[in-house]
Amino acid sequence: AQRVTQPEKLLSVFKGAPVELKCNYSYSGSPELFWYVQYSRQRLQLLLRHISRESIKGFTADLNKGETSFHLKKPFAQEEDSAMYYCALSQGAQKLVFGQGTRLTINP
């Protein structure tokens, strides 16, 4: 079964420290993975797609097929990064299966 696991429900780091939000997936085919972010009382926004290999707001994510992971990283956290982050896996027919989310808090 296709599944996305985000092992940390809560993550708290200090401003300026590195951030890593973990995401592991199970999928038998060639995965398409995404990171979404939801700031307080706002809609979900697409942050990253693995296929584009881009860096958005200083965040990057590398697909590691051997470890079936797609961890989200940022070298220096900023207070505005505080949000809920969801990792998602495409199931085909444009459907996504989401992880349970990680609430990231950046402390000043």
Add this chain to the structure above:
Amino acid sequence: DAGITQSPRYKITETGRQVTLMCHQTWSHSYMFWYRQDLGHGLRLIYYSAAADITDKGEVPDGYVVSRSKTENFPLTLESATRSQTSVYFCASSDTGTRGQFFGPGTRLTVL
């Protein structure tokens, strides 16, 4: 992203009542989705649609009905609301390709 809107944004209803949540998108995206967001569960897919008049069940469809007579609209109906359907409901749309889904602002539904 005014391209996808939801109404109402907040709704309080009583157990047993019928409730319809509206979703409208202006991008002419083929695919549309309904999710519910609950603490500890993340987002779970309720129903989705690949095109007008084509709908299919997601992970948690029980108690919900959808229709899609026009490409731009995808209403979600709770036929007889229950307290367990208290949640935040998100509508999303996407086109073909790998650009991901675009979400509406959400509807916070409370069933008393």
